[in-house]
Structures are given as structure tokens and as C-alpha cells.
Amino acid sequence: MSHHPEVTAFYDKRTFSVQYVVSDPATRLCAVIDPVLDFDEKSGATSTENADRILEFIEAQGLTPVCILDTHPHADHFSAASYLRARTGAPIGIGEKVCEVQKLWNGFYNQPEAPEDGRQWDRLFADGEEFFIGEIPVRVMLSPGHTLASVTYVAGDAAFIHDTLFMPDSGTARADFPGGSARALWASIQRILALPDDTRLFTGHDYQPGGRELRYESSVAEQRATNSHIAKCLTEADFIALREARDATLPMPKLILHALQVNTNAGRLPEPEENGRRYLKIPLDLLQAPWG
Ligand SMILES: N[C@@H](CCC(=O)N[C@@H](CS)C(=O)NCC(=O)O)C(=O)O
Numbered sequence: 326m327s328h329h330p331e332v333t334a335f336y337d338k339r340t341f342s343v344q345y346v347v348s349d350p351a352t353r354l355c356a357v358i359d360p361v362l363d364f365d366e367k368s369g370a371t372s373t374e375n376a377d378r379i380l381e382f383i384e385a386q387g388l389t390p391v392c393i394l395d396t397h398p399h400a401d402h403f404s405a406a407s408y409l410r411a412r413t414g415a416p417i418g419i420g421e422k423v424c425e426v427q428k429l430w431n432g433f434y435n436q437p438e439a440p441e442d443g444r445q446w447d448r449l450f451a452d453g454e455e456f457f458i459g460e461i462p463v464r465v466m467l468s469p470g471h472t473l474a475s476v477t478y479v480a481g482d483a484a485f486i487h488d489t490l491f492m493p494d495s496g497t498a499r500a501d502f503p504g505g506s507a508r509a510l511w512a513s514i515q516r517i518l519a520l521p522d523d524t525r526l527f528t529g530h531d532y533q534p535g536g537r538e539l540r541y542e543s544s545v546a547e548q549r550a551t552n553s554h555i556a557k558c559l560t561e562a563d564f565i566a567l568r569e570a571r572d573a574t575l576p577m578p579k580l581i582l583h584a585l586q587v588n589t590n591a592g593r594l595p596e597p598e599e600n601g602r603r604y605l606k607i608p609l610d611l612l613q614a615p616w617g
């Protein structure tokens with residue numbers, strides 16, 4: 326019998342991100358996946374509206390969080406993992422390859438003193454590692470491509486695939502960030518599509534193409550048959566060509582340089598300077614502009 330967790334999605338319209346609470350109906354224990362810490366780049370203001378909405382839900386439902394998980398170090402928003410850890414005491418986890426991402430971005434930010442061993446997290450998951458949310462077994466599957474460190478959490482019959490496949494009409498995630506690879510993304514997607522046909526797949530973003538209503542859940546069978554990037558790519562080479570051609574047209578996410586310095590530190594904002602204010606650091610001419 327496959328375990329069937331309850332899944333509740335929380336959509337952040339500002340970044341088109343989907344955050345999840347995954348709970349075990351038998352024990353009322355839950356995990357939070359990919360929570361967003363709000364940031365307004367125009368004013369520099371941060372807030373915890375998204376994370377507080379999740380906390381209110383958890384409380385109202387009588388759930389107890391056992392872990393706060395990220396699928397990857399996000400490039401388009403800040404993670405609320407450390408905020409939720411402070412509020413709930415639940416441990417935070419991410420894929421162990423985050424250390425590689427820390428090395429890469431600490432170099433870019435010229436922060437040689439910043440830790441590169443993932444000590445900011447309580448758990449660093451290896452490929453194939455298992456843990457439980459109550460009675461629901463969770464298997465961690467390495468899913469690089471969009472980032473070096475991306476993982477999929479397979480919790481019973483539900484897989485949290487984040488930025489690999491989007492809904493079938495949106496295709497797949499981009500693979501052009503530093504450390505990204507279209508070839509690795511193809512291999513990761515094949516592993517996801519090898520899960521049982523009726524596995525519920527929960528994606529990490531929905532950009533609502535054409536203004537259609539929000540969707541974030543599909544299945545392996547649906548993705549195989551209809552995903553606009555996968556169904557028409559018969560070979561790895563076809564996919565790499567399609568993905569790289571599309572990536573060449575995409576501007577960088579507007580928060581990539583803001584987000585990586587926070588997310589390689591588990592969503593902790595930089596320490597305040599002696600005047601009590603926190604500052605972000607923006608490397609110039611590191612990434613290519615769309616005209617580059
Ligand atoms: N316009 C968005 C773009 C965000 C973005 O690049 N999203 C990534 C996931 S983090 C992606 O895979 N996008 C695919 C696409 O835009 O086709 C922003 O500036 O934040």
C-alpha cells in the first residue's frame with residue numbers, strides 16, 4: 326500500500342512560487358517545503374507574510390512540523406527556512422550538494438570567510454537518503470540541472486519536484502544559472518518520469534501561461550504524455566537543444582543576485598552592520614544581461 330500524504334499548496338503571486346505543507350493524516354506531523362520569505366526589491370523591505378500564513382494553517386489544523394525543507398537554493402526569492410526554524414524549532418534540510426553552491430557563490434560574492442560545509446542546515450541529504458514525516462516515508466532523489474544541488478522529495482505517492490518539470494503547458498525549468506546543466510536536467514527528469522505513473526507531482530512554480538488558472542499538481546503519466554518540452558523531445562540531444570535555445574532568450578531572475586547570498590545561508594539575512602542595518606551585496610558584471 327502506498328502512503329498518501331495530505332498536500333496543501335500556498336501560492337506566492339509575487340514570485341509565482343508554490344510552497345507546500347505535507348502532512349501525515351495518521352499522526353498530524355508535517356513538513357514544510359520551499360517556504361518564501363517576502364522581499365520587495367523596490368523598497369528593500371522584508372516581511373514574513375507567506376511564512377506566517379503557513380504557520381497559521383499549521384496551527385489551525387493541529388499539525389506539528391517535523392522539518393522545513395528546501396528543494397534547492399532558490400534564485401528568484403528568499404527561503405523562509407531559518408525564519409520557520411526559529412518560530413517552530415523544526416530542523417531545516419536541503420540536498421548535500423548545497424556545499425558546492427556555497428563554494429561557487431561565496432567566490433562570486435568574494436566572501437572567503439563564509440562557511441562552505443552546509444553547517445547552516447540541520448540536515449544535508451544525500452541521494453537515496455530516507456526519513457519519515459510521521460508514518461510517511463520520504464526518499465530524497467538528487468535532481469540536478471536547474472541547480473547543482475536540486476533534490477526531489479518523494480513522500481509516499483507524492484513527489485515534490487520543484488524546478489524540474491513545471492505544469493505540462495510550461496515545460497521545464499531553465500538550466501542556465503551558474504552550475505546549471507540541461508544535460509543533467511534531462512537525466513533528472515528521466516528519473517522523475519520513472520516513478521510510478523500515478524505518482525502525484527507537485528511543481529515549484531506556476532507562471533500561469535496565457536493567464537490560465539493556477540495549477541501545480543500533475544502525474545507522471547500526464548507529464549509523459551503532454552509536457553510541452555518532454556513529449557516532443559525524443560532524445561537527450563533534442564531536449565538539450567530546445568532547453569539551451571530557450572534559455573538564451575531568458576533574462577536573469579530579477580532577484581538572483583539578492584537571493585543567492587541569502588539562500589546559501591539557509592535564508593538568513595546578512596548580519597546587521599554596526600549601525601544596526603542589514604545590507605545585501607550585488608556583484609556587478611558577473612552575469613550577462615539579455616543584450617550580452
Ligand atoms: N521573471 C521571473 C523569472 C524567474 C525564473 O527564471 N524562474 C526559473 C525558476 S527559479 C525558471 O525556470 N523559469 C523558467 C522560464 O521562465 O521559462 C523572475 O524575474 O523572477
Ligand SMILES: [Fe+2]
Binds near residue numbers: 397400488
Ligand atoms: Fe528555482
